[in-house]
Amino acid sequence: MASPYIETALCRHGDSLTMSFDVYEIRQQFPILSRTVHNKPLVYLDNAATTQKPQVVIDALVDYYSNYNSNVHRGAHSLADEATRKYEGARDTIAEFIQANNRREVIWTTGTTESINIVAHGLAQMLTCDDQVLVTEMEHHANLVTWQQACKASGASLVIAPIDDDGELIIDQYLALINNNTRLAALPHASNALGSLNPIKELTTEIKKRSDNSALVLIDGAQGIAHSLVNVQEIGCDFYAFSSHKLYGPTGIGVLWGKEQLLESWPVWQTGGEMIAEVTYTDAKWNTLPYRLEAGTPNIAGVIGFGAAVSWYAKLDLKAVLAHEEKVLSYATQLAADFTGLTVIGSAAKKVPVLSFVMDRGHPADIGFILDRQGVAIRTGHHCAEPLMNRLNIPGTARASFALYNTCEEVDALFNALKKVKQMLA
Amino acid sequence: MALPSTNDIIEDLEFFDDWEERYKYIIELGEDMPKLPAPLHTQERLVKGCQSNVWIDAKITEGVFYFEVESDAIIVRGLLALVMAAYDQKTAAQIHAFDIDQYFKALDLEQHISPTRGNGLRAIVAKIQALAASQL
Ligand SMILES: Cc1ncc(COP(=O)(O)O)c(C=O)c1O
Secondary structure: OOOOOOOOOOOOOOHHHHOOOOHHHHHHOOHHHHOEEOOEEOEEOEOOOOOOOOHHHHHHHHHHHHHHOOOOOOOOOHHHHHHHHHHHHHHHHHHHHOOOOOHHHEEEEOOHHHHHHHHHHHHHOOOOOOOEEEEEOOOOHHHOHHHHHHHHHHOOEEEEEOEOOOOOEOHHHHHHOOOOOEEEEEEEOEOOOOOEEOOHHHHHHHHHHHOOOOOEEEEEOOOOOOOOOOOHHHHOOOEEEEEHHHOOOOOOOEEEEEOHHHHOOOOOOOOOOOOEEEEOOOOEEEOOOOHHHOOOOOOHHHHHHHHHHHHHHHOOOHHHHHHHHHHHHHHHHHHHHOOOOEEEEOOOOOEOOEEEEEEOOOOHHHHHHHHHHOOEEOEEEOOOOHHHHHHHOOOOEEEEEOOOOOOHHHHHHHHHHHHHHHHHHO | OOOOOHHHHHHHHHHOOOHHHHHHHHHHHHHHOOOOOHHHOOHHHEEEOOOOEEEEEEEEEOOEEEEEEEEOOHHHHHHHHHHHHHHOOEEHHHHHHOOHHHHHHHOOOHHHHOOOOOOOHHHHHHHHHHHHHHHO
């Protein structure tokens, strides 16, 4: 698939109407976007934390609980059949969306964090003290602490690849850290704190080559899934982890995608019902994929809601969606450059729509507070990336992150609100 | 500059009707408050909020508490001044008797000391109350 990145000019208001993606029409599908906060229209720019949900997703949840709530896989009745069909149908939808080889490679988890934990938990049992796990300086804690602890438990070494001051991975230094002892390289598709988008396909190829195929590759796709056209087979990685709630679906549900032959023998994560084939008082045999990694009654409503979200999203003209997001980001980046007293943190050449910044006067918490009073929702703090903030020598940032429904008018609203921040903290 | 009394602050804030004026007043109170010198920003004095950090230094002389506080966030610093107006240079009994929740409610600022707010204000209040309790 072609790169999702399309060069775009500066945002001119209204011109989204001429594309095959109409942002104003999309906004109508998100009920929450018409509410007010402190009597101001909500400007929701915290999408890297979680996205809002379109009506079709809300309806799918209500429909499940109103009409066919039932446990899956085990019922001898019509509701159970219906629930199971919808539930497994969602697995097909997502397998197709990320171009998995087959549906057995899609494991339901509670989210990116659990997906990474399943892999780290298994890997910890295989690592020896000669082994290395490679991560980057830009990790979210979910893709750092997991490996750090797996290394601690096994005696393996955690190797941290550096980034430059723009927040970009230093590719030659990254590649130089790979060797025959590299058992796994975990890296983010995109950084949640800085926006930097990593060339995961090219890196995966190089990781495999330089490690003589000894290294597994796990992509933390939490921030990538909603801002690029993910094709897991083309990337060539072994695992890709993501969360529903960052892709317009419900919270509490996510996916671990992995290559079938790896997942087939991966150490089981949790044990209990659903994941077994045969049980005696003294032993148990595991079920086949995907169930062997899915213990207990799953988040059925979450899965169905996620399926509805992906069905809805996949029907959009995704190239136009990504081009729109890119346009909103470049407009915001331009306004940021012209705004005195504001410094953008993270200016990688390729970014997901994230604008992190600090101001000469005012802590990120002050900025967040004053923006909130004006209806503008952003995230402030270390963004679950404390070591990264230390590396950049800042206590944290204010972060505006965009989704497909954000407009250039909202970017204007953000910068108008920032003028007030400057005024009040002067 | 000495801080106004809690009653004066309540009266002053009632006078403003828009949020901007209110917070400007709070920010100014924070700015007028003496700074906790940087060398005293130590780990033992740190109260980590998830949004911003606050530091507190406490001394007790002849039964009266003297506090110095600091925050890396400007608005939190202002809110700390409101807390200091209540607690600084007071005895353990006075601190114990003061209803801080009622006070923030009267200021219409109770959101800032709610336990879910990650600015360290609640933690500072708890720390001061514990110090006072240990002297009772
Ligand atoms: C890059 C990255 N990785 C992992 C996560 C964790 O995702 P979740 O909390 O949905 O498990 C996030 C969420 O913010 C993230 O941005």
